[in-house]
Amino acid sequence: MNKDFIRAIDDLEKEKGISKEIVIEAIETALISGYKKNYGKNGNVKVQIDTETGQYNVYTEMVVVEEVEDGGFQIDLESAKEIDDKYEIGDIVRSTIQPKEDFGRIAAQTSRQVILQKIREAERENIYEEFHGRESEIVTGTVQRISKNNIFINLGKIEGILTESEQIPGEVYRQGDRIKAVIVDVKNTSKGANITLSRTHPDLVKRIFELEVPEIYDGVIDIYNIAREAGSRSKIAVMTNDENVDPVGSCVGNKGTRVKAIVDEINGEKIDIIVYDKDPVKFISNSLSPATVVKVEVNEKSKSALVVVPDFQLSLAIGKEGQNARLAAKLTSWKIDIKSESQYDAMNEGE
Numbered sequence: 001m002n003k004d005f006i007r008a009i010d011d012l013e014k015e016k017g018i019s020k021e022i023v024i025e026a027i028e029t030a031l032i033s034g035y036k037k038n039y040g041k042n043g044n045v046k047v048q049i050d051t052e053t054g055q056y057n058v059y060t061e062m063v064v065v066e067e068v069e070d071g072g073f074q075i076d077l078e079s080a081k082e083i084d085d086k087y088e089i090g091d092i093v094r095s096t097i098q099p100k101e102d103f104g105r106i107a108a109q110t111s112r113q114v115i116l117q118k119i120r121e122a123e124r125e126n127i128y129e130e131f132h133g134r135e136s137e138i139v140t141g142t143v144q145r146i147s148k149n150n151i152f153i154n155l156g157k158i159e160g161i162l163t164e165s166e167q168i169p170g171e172v173y174r175q176g177d178r179i180k181a182v183i184v185d186v187k188n189t190s191k192g193a194n195i196t197l198s199r200t201h202p203d204l205v206k207r208i209f210e211l212e213v214p215e216i217y218d219g220v221i222d223i224y225n226i227a228r229e230a231g232s233r234s235k236i237a238v239m240t241n242d243e244n245v246d247p248v249g250s251c252v253g254n255k256g257t258r259v260k261a262i263v264d265e266i267n268g269e270k271i272d273i274i275v276y277d278k279d280p281v282k283f284i285s286n287s288l289s290p291a292t293v294v295k296v297e298v299n300e301k302s303k304s305a306l307v308v309v310p311d312f313q314l315s316l317a318i319g320k321e322g323q324n325a326r327l328a329a330k331l332t333s334w335k336i337d338i339k340s341e342s343q344y345d346a347m348n349e350g351e
Helices: 003-016 020-039 077-083 103-131 202-212 247-252 254-265 280-287 311-318 320-332 341-348
Strands: 045-049 056-065 074-076 092-097 138-147 150-154 159-162 178-189 192-198 221-229 233-240 270-275 295-299 304-309 335-340
Touching: 003 020, 003 103, 020 045, 020 056, 020 103, 056 077, 074 077, 077 092, 103 178, 103 192, 138 159, 138 202, 159 178, 178 202, 202 221, 202 233, 202 254, 221 247, 221 320, 233 247, 233 280, 233 320, 247 254, 247 270, 254 270, 270 280, 280 295, 280 304, 280 320, 304 311, 304 341, 311 320, 311 335, 311 341, 320 335, 335 341
Parallel strands: 056 074, 159 192, 233 270, 304 335
Antiparallel strands: 045 056, 056 092, 138 150, 138 178, 150 159, 178 192, 221 233, 295 304
C-alpha cells in the first residue's frame, strides 16, 4: 500500500460517498484477520494504516498484570520491565511485529476485496435510497425472468418482483415485455433493496390516468377515489372545480382514445368513470352506473343507503355476482342495499 492507495480511497469517498475512515477501519480489521489466519497468530494483534502515506504497522498490545492468565493479551510486570522499566501494572505494552515479506501481497489483496465490498454496499444503499419513499409511484420495466409464478422486472439499476398475488388475473407475461406497475413496498435487506411491484393495486389505475389525462396531472381534475377488482372492473370517481371542464369527458377523451389507452394498459379491464358529488344521494346514484337510479334513501348515522332502481335494471345495478354494487359501496364507503321498484312498493304496503 502507498499514496496511490490512499488517493484511490479519497476518490472512492468523492464518487461513491463512502467514508474514508470507514474504509480504512474495515481494511485494518480485515488485515488483522488475514495476519492471524496466515501466520497462526493469536492474541491482541493490531494494524494501523497511515492515512497520509498508506503505510501500515502491525503490532501487539498486552496489558501488564501481576499474574498472566491469558498469554495472548497479558504480560507479567517483570517481563514488561525488561522492555522498559517504566511499565507498571495496568499499562499497555505495544510491540511492533515485522510481518513476513509476503504479507504485503496479502495486504494488497485484502484491501482490494474490502474496497470492492464497500463499493457494493454503497451501491446497494444508494439504490435503496433512490426507491425508498416512492411507494405508490408508477414505474416502467422489462420482464427479465419468470420463476415460480413470480415475475422479475428489470427497472434499470435493480430488479423489482411482481408476485403472483400482484399480477392481473389472466394476464400473460413474456420475457422482454415492457409493462407498467406501481411500487407497493421497498425494503432494505442484506442483499440490497427489495422492491415489490403491483399490477392489481388501485394506484396503478390512478397513475395511468395521470399519465393519459393532462387535466388530472395538472390538478384541474381530481381523482376522489378508485374501487378496483383487478382484471375485471374498476370504478373511478372524479371531480373538478372548473365549470368549463367536463371531468368524465376529459377522462374518456375524444372518441374514447384516453380511456382506451388506459384499458389497453390494464389488459382490457372495464372502467366506469363517474362524477363525485358531495351530496351522498347523488354520489351513490352516480356510483351505480351504468344503472339508472330512481330513488336513494340515506341514513347518515349508519352510513347506509337504500337504492331503488327500475325492475328491469335490478340485475344491471347489482351486477354479475354482485360486482357493480360491491364496487359502488367500496367507491362511496357507504353500505348499499338495492331494491327494484316492485320490491320497494311491496316493502311499503300497509304502512
